[in-house]
């Protein structure tokens with residue numbers, strides 16, 4: 001892992017990345033500020049450092065990726081995170097998205113299905129000073145014991161909207177989830193208006209690694 005040094009050079013590269021993300025359509029200043037606070041190069045090995053501030057997804061091992069900064073910003077912006085929100089993240093991966101949510105003042109519950117990534121990120125994030133609640137397991141079923149959640153973010157591509165996640169949303173809560181096949185997924189925002197009433201909005205297509213598990217793709 002990269003030594004935890006955040007130099008002027010890194011900060012400068014981060015500012016440029018934020019400009020790129022803003023040009024692509026992210027205007028929530030709080031989200032852009034959060035992107036500015038989390039040193040993305042900490043998630044990269046030294047040899048790959050030049051990739052840290054490009055607006056691209058990047059392999060993190062185990063066949064998984066750290067999401068593209070624009071995608072992280074897009075999902076975060078749509079959730080309209082408020083300080084104190086109880087947020088479930090499905091797909092901890094590198095932990096980068098969890099750090100952005102923590103910077104926005106959320107209480108973050110993050111679940112990862114891959115044991116190696118779960119262990120790695122659970123050890124690494126606190127070294128950066130970030131402390132979400134870590135869980136290991138099938139997040140396509142959510143975290144029933146910790147529900148309800150004000151916001152739920154799924155950072156892997158689902159075949160359909162996982163029913164358990166809708167059930168675990170608080171009234172007034174929002175779920176953002178990419179849904180589609182293994183080539184591309186449409187970003188969907190579901191708002192729970194009442195126990196039986198949902199409001200659904202569809203956005204652009206993205207490309208995620210698959211959501212596995214009982215309400216994801218069969219392994």
Ligand code: SAM
Nearest residue numbers: 066091093094096097113139140155211212213
């Ligand atoms: N949010 C991550 C980040 O900031 O680095 C990016 C996540 S990566 C695109 C998707 C992650 O979802 C992978 O780490 C994968 O192992 C995980 N995943 C896939 N299916 C899952 C499931 N059913 N429950 C929890 N995690 C899952």
